[in-house]
Amino acid sequence: MKERNKPILEVKGLKTLFTTKRGVSKAVDGIDFTLHKGETLGIVGESGCGKSMTSLSILRLIPSPPGKIAGGSVYFKGKDLVTMSEDEMRKIRGNEISMIFQEPMTSLNPVIPVGEQIAEALRLHQKMGKKAAWDKSVEMLKLVGIPSPEKRAKQEPFQLSGGMRQRVMIAMALACTPEILIADEPTTALDVTIQAQILELIKDLQTKIGMGVIMITHDLGVVAETCDKVAVMYAGNIVEHASTEQIFADPKHPYTQGLLNSLPKIHEDQDELITIDGSVPSPYNMPAGCRFASRCPYAEDICATHQPDLISHSEDVKVRCWKYTDKWTGKRDKEGVV
Amino acid sequence: MLMFILRRILQTIPVIIGVTFVVFFIMQLVPGDPAVLLAGEGASKETIEAIREQLGLNQPLYIQYFEYLTNVFKGDLGVSLKNSQPVLNEILVRLPITIELAFFSIIITIVLGMAAGIISAVKPYSLTDVSVMLVALLGISLPSFWFGLMLMYFFSVKLQILPVAGWDSLLHVILPAITLGAGGAAIVARMTRSSMLEVIRQDYIRTARAKGLRERIIIYKHALRNALIPVITVVGLQFGALLGGTVLVESIFAINGLGRMIVDAIRMRDLPMVQGGVLFASLIFVVVNLFVDVFYRFFNKRIELN
16 A cells, blocks of 8 residues: 555646747646556546647657647656656656557558567667567567467558557557556547457556556546546646546536536437537637636636636545635526526 | 569560650651761762662651561661661660769769758758758759869869769769769759658657657658658659750760760761660660669558559
8 A cells, every 4th residue: 555655657737838830838737646556547638638748748759849848847756757868768768658649540650560660669678689579579469469469460550450550559558568558549549349448458458567557538438447536637737636436426627517517328318418618718828717717607706817726625636626715705506697 | 572573574565665666756757867868968869769768768657667666676776877887786885884874873862862851851940951951952953064064173173183074984973973963862852851751740750759769760760761652753753864864964074875875866867876775765764663663662562553
């Protein structure tokens, strides 16, 4: 239990900016979270909320320019990844922290046999010989459930289906038995049946290797199935952070409530899907107050002028909302009527 | 792969026959009567007629063509009207010179072009990139006859480190090969740069980075192999332009190659020589394209020949 209390990854005030002709976009604007060994953290939010940028920032893979990590720190085993040298960072990428990307169709090099794409990481990080690395990559392909792995290893990505390619990506990411796996929407591009298999596979391997997983997704179903705790992101901020049970049973932030509310309900007769009114503020022109205020049914005057902090609501729940502070007057009800 | 090469070779046969057809009939359109030219000024009508008879020039065109075609396949390209030597012999003397020149030029095109393109692409919009691309723009814009003369002026006349003209040693190859290869190198450099920049943005390059690979391996193993696919096509096309360029460069540097031979033959209305020369130039082009296709396939196994 003691081991669990010491996080293997600690993100503090991480900020990533994109400077373009249109101005400065705060893609990730001061986020904090921790990850423990063997734990799965879900980062959820809609497209453009900064969840992918968060994961790319951790591995310092932000395309630069125009992107830049502008502040904060990412502690991994006591060392700050943000300030570490590029050489040190390379030793961590693909070795101690691995990543699976959203698009299996384009994330593998089209002209290099998949076995070689797995083997090169092994040769680099584990200092394996050519033969040993190849054998291990065949073994990895077998582990992720690819039939006749010896034959498949020699093939190029175009000879493999989407599901198989994502398995190859997983095999590649796990080849060096990393301590953290970042899975950026690993199932979005796949069929539902393949989705379940891939998630099952990640969970399975997680128990075997004991790694921490950061699951980036916009799919609350994936969260419910795989995550221990969840960080909900909105417009570059974490707006709520709690255990998975807590989030589904009793969401605190109005945005989280809206998200859960918009899920189609299987037991009810529903003609129309419920949506959250309004739209996400432009990342180039963030409002001074709460970023969700313009869409929030509870918004009061203070919400429009002052940005709330991420405060501890109870032991395991953190929420970024004025509603849970003593500044709150409570003059509107759920429908927004005064 | 072997089947691919075999089928690709078979495909060149109709192309070659097509080339003989075009070569033969285009020459018929050229104004001027070779018999008149051969007989010399003031020759009698009878003499001209006799020459026509002797060369088969008064037969119907299609018969002339079929005779030409069968002779070509027998290795007989006719006799030069100028010096009565067999055309094939004249060509075979000059062909190695032109092939050597073309070989060194295409090496310059490929090596210089790709290196410049990669250097530019690795740091886009940097000072290096801008300067390299400016030089490349100059390379495309400069006419080769002027560029060749300038090289000659600086390196042979002023610095006196390279021979002015002729074709005796490897030193003689340098200036003509640079003159001929520079334009292609500039085009290949620009193509390599844009292709690399396109590839570097791809998801699989991000994957390679996420694997912890060194930048050098990312560029040369992961990016370059993909970026080369369009570049190979351009190199193949450049080779065609290069063959055309030999005509000019061989004339400037007084090299007794195939290009200069064709120009001289055209000037002399030496029909069989022109036909033979153009036929061989086309053959070289067909063979080079064959190699380009095989390379292309090697770099991109997704290509299937239907």
